[in-house]
Amino acid sequence: MTTILEKLITGWCWFSVLILLSGTGFVLSTLYYKGMPHLDGGLIFGSTSPMDALLLKRQVFDGLFPAIIGTLLLVLLSISWALPVGLAAGIYLSEYAQGRVKLIFDILFDLLASIPSILIGLFGFSLVIILHRILDRLTPSLLISSLSLALLVLPYIIRTTQVSLESLPLETRLTGYALGATRLQNIFFILLPRSLNEISSGIILAIGRCAEDTAVIMLTGAVATAGIPRSLLSQYEALPFYIYTISAQYTDRQELMTGYSASIILLTLCLLLFGLAALLKKRLTQGQPSH
Amino acid sequence: MKKSVKITVSSLSFSYHDRKILRNISTTFTEQTITAIIGPSGIGKSTLLCCLNRLWENIPGSRMSGRVQIKLKGRQHDIYDKSYPVSQLRRQVGMVFQNPNPLPMSIKRNIAFPLKLAGEKNRALIEDKIEESLKAVTLWNEVRDRLDSNALSLSGGQQQRLCLARALILDPEILLLDEPTSSLDSRSSLQIEELLLNLKKRCTLLVVSHYRDQVKRIADDVVELAGGKLIQPQH
Numbered sequence: 160m161t162t163i164l165e166k167l168i169t170g171w172c173w174f175s176v177l178i179l180l181s182g183t184g185f186v187l188s189t190l191y192y193k194g195m196p197h198l199d200g201g202l203i204f205g206s207t208s209p210m211d212a213l214l215l216k217r218q219v220f221d222g223l224f225p226a227i228i229g230t231l232l233l234v235l236l237s238i239s240w241a242l243p244v245g246l247a248a249g250i251y252l253s254e255y256a257q258g259r260v261k262l263i264f265d266i267l268f269d270l271l272a273s274i275p276s277i278l279i280g281l282f283g284f285s286l287v288i289i290l291h292r293i294l295d296r297l298t299p300s301l302l303i304s305s306l307s308l309a310l311l312v313l314p315y316i317i318r319t320t321q322v323s324l325e326s327l328p329l330e331t332r333l334t335g336y337a338l339g340a341t342r343l344q345n346i347f348f349i350l351l352p353r354s355l356n357e358i359s360s361g362i363i364l365a366i367g368r369c370a371e372d373t374a375v376i377m378l379t380g381a382v383a384t385a386g387i388p389r390s391l392l393s394q395y396e397a398l399p400f401y402i403y404t405i406s407a408q409y410t411d412r413q414e415l416m417t418g419y420s421a422s423i424i425l426l427t428l429c430l431l432l433f434g435l436a437a438l439l440k441k442r443l444t445q446g447q448p449s450h
Numbered sequence: 451m452k453k454s455v456k457i458t459v460s461s462l463s464f465s466y467h468d469r470k471i472l473r474n475i476s477t478t479f480t481e482q483t484i485t486a487i488i489g490p491s492g493i494g495k496s497t498l499l500c501c502l503n504r505l506w507e508n509i510p511g512s513r514m515s516g517r518v519q520i521k522l523k524g525r526q527h528d529i530y531d532k533s534y535p536v537s538q539l540r541r542q543v544g545m546v547f548q549n550p551n552p553l554p555m556s557i558k559r560n561i562a563f564p565l566k567l568a569g570e571k572n573r574a575l576i577e578d579k580i581e582e583s584l585k586a587v588t589l590w591n592e593v594r595d596r597l598d599s600n601a602l603s604l605s606g607g608q609q610q611r612l613c614l615a616r617a618l619i620l621d622p623e624i625l626l627l628d629e630p631t632s633s634l635d636s637r638s639s640l641q642i643e644e645l646l647l648n649l650k651k652r653c654t655l656l657v658v659s660h661y662r663d664q665v666k667r668i669a670d671d672v673v674e675l676a677g678g679k680l681i682q683p684q685h
Contacts, residue, residue: 330511334551336508338564339541348567349553402641 190426196420202420203227218386223421225387229301229395230370230428232388236305237369238362241313245365246358247267248313249320254346272314280378283307287379307375312365318363321398323354350446357442366432370425373399398425455626456481456654457502462495462516464506471497474516479671481521484646484655486669488501488662493675495658496548499626502656503543504529504536539604541568544617544653548629550609552601552616557593560601560612563618566621583615587645607638609676614645625649627657631664 204212205221212219219225248268283303290297297303298408327350328380335345351358388395398421405418457479464472476573479485487495500506501514518529522542529539543565552560557564560582570576580597584590589611593604601612610630617625627646631639646655648669659665664670673680 330547330549330551333505333508333547334553335567336504337505337540337545337547338567339537339620340567341537344567348563352554 190419190422193416194421194423197413197416198420198423202417203424215387220384220386223398223401223424224384225430226396226398226401226421227428228387229381229385229397229423230399230425232301232395233376233397234309234369235431236301236391237308237312238365239311240306241316241365242362244309245313245316245361246320247356248317250346250351252317253319253324254350268314270315270419271310272318274311275374276311276326276372277351277374277378279299279307279311280375282310283375283379296392298392299378299394300392301388301395301447304376304380304395305391307379308369308372311372311375312368314360315361315368319364320358323357323361324350326357327353355444356440359436359443363384363433363436366436368430370432371399372430373403376400377403398428453480453482455479456521458517458519459501460517460519462498462501462514462518464494464501464512464514466510466513466565470678472501472675475678475680477673477680479654479656481654482652484650484657484668485671485673486665487658487659487673487675488665489657489675491660494678495675496628498675499545499628499656499658502529502624503540503545505540505545507536520624537567541620542622543624543626544620544622545626546610546613546617546628546630549633550606550613552563552604552609552612554600554602556598557601557604557612558597561616561619564616568620569677571593578638579619583619586618586649587611587615589615589640605638605643607634610638610642611635611645614642618649621679624654624656627655629658629660632660639664 162369200209201222203209203219203222203224205219207217207219207224211217212222212224238410242426248264252261252264254267283306284299286307287297287299288302309330332345332350335349340348377400380394381397382394383396383401383404385394385396402418402421402425405414405421409415409418455478460476462472462475463470475498489495499507501516502518502520506512506514519526520529520539520543520578521527522539527534527539553563555563558580561583562576565576565579581590584593589608592608593612601609604612611631614630630646631642634642643664646657649655649682650670656670658676659669674682
């Protein structure tokens with residue numbers, strides 16, 4: 160009986176892996192076959208010379224270059240806002256909050272994590288309307304989008320920080336204290352370095368979420384043509400927004416295919432960012448055992 | 451010359467959540483001696499050590515009542531007095547755990563870590579102290595050429611001696627050792643025992659141990675914990 164059940168469970172596990180792999184394989188191969196033939200320098204830089212575009216000498220009007228830069232800036236800015244707040248909140252929840260306060264914050268952050276991105280987008284949009292009355296220059300922009308996205312990914316960073324700190328064994332927690340460390344020293348010199356591995360996984364998740372989200376940015380500052388943003392208060396182009404508009408409003412097959420090519424670029428961009436995060440993670444956690 | 455009392459414990463009770471672990475313990479520990487604390491597993495031997503450096507305060511669900519007085523730098527201190535800073539206490543009362551717990555950093559940085567926590571900036575002094583501590587635990591000759599390599603690359607016995615050196619770098623007056631040899635082979639254990647006997651000259655040592663042979667070899671005094679109370683051991 161046990162052996163049949165065991166075999167069934169093992170079989171189901173293998174089957175699940177197979178479904179996952181074939182799903183991923185199907186998506187990637189579709190993108191490859193449809194998008195690859197149209198992926199060239201022209202798609203990215205249009206009629207501008209790549210050198211001029213990269214050196215920001217000339218704007219690209221008919222290529223994806225501004226959207227690539229826009230997405231990159233968006234991800235970097237959003238993570239920069241979310242990281243310090245998320246880390247601090249995670250540390251607070253794990254090391255300082257107790258009893259009812261902790262329970263309330265736990266519920267609040269779970270709520271924040273379950274808010275659909277379109278609502279975060281609407282929140283950003285409403286914020287712009289309110290702030291616009293006070294500050295005339297403030298319109299939907301890179302700043303508002305990145306702040307809204309930061310709000311969207313904040314729960315990921317908070318939770319991974321909290322969980323990875325809480326899962327450290329008691330002996331590790333006491334090492335620093337026994338050597339005369341204060342609570343803050345213990346957190347910064349012992350607990351955080353030991354949790355970097357898990358925390359960076361949360362950051363990688365957050366990067367992916369920032370790079371792919373469309374609902375938030377379409378309400379808070381992304382537009383079809385804007386060029387490379389000149390400041391935080393400019394509107395900008397972004398790859399997911401481009402993919403969304405092209406697939407919703409394409410006029411011919413050729414145009415639709417560029418959507419696939421843009422998807423490949425977006426995936427590559429994500430891969431590069433993941434690689435960068437993984438490299439950082441490796442450097443920061445060199446020689447550490449995982450717990 | 452009669453040695454004086456280093457630690458005075460009065461009416462010490464301890465509970466973890468609703469479980470009473472130590473009941474109204476009163477005892478003294480003499481300076482520059484090795485006192486072995488023996489008793490069955492889970493009886494509260496480690497807890498008793500944690501009451502002497504207030505480490506239990508960092509374990510959620512713990513409660514203690516009673517008084518602990520320690521003579522530090524020639525003066526009696528009530529270590530639970532609010533005016534006595536806990537990090538200063540832990541610099542004077544070092545602790546070595548059952549399992550070697552070097553931090554995931556180089557040998558040198560491990561040893562210097564307590565100095566860094568204490569805010570010591572003088573590099574020359576730090577270098578001297580590192581050498582002195584490593585020599586005190588007879589590890590200097592083994593690691594002098596690889597002070598910058600990861601401490602986790604050392605063997606179990608070496609790691610435990612490293613932890614001992616790390617606890618010694620601030621010149622503590624008391625050293626609490628929680629079964630320091632239980633995860634080591636017999637050769638490394640004997641090495642640690644020899645070190646402890648040497649350290650007696652400079653500090654007061656309290657060793658939790660399960661091994662009767664070891665207790666006989668190193669201890670000047672023996673106390674046994676049973677049913678939350680201290681009793682005179684049966685020989």
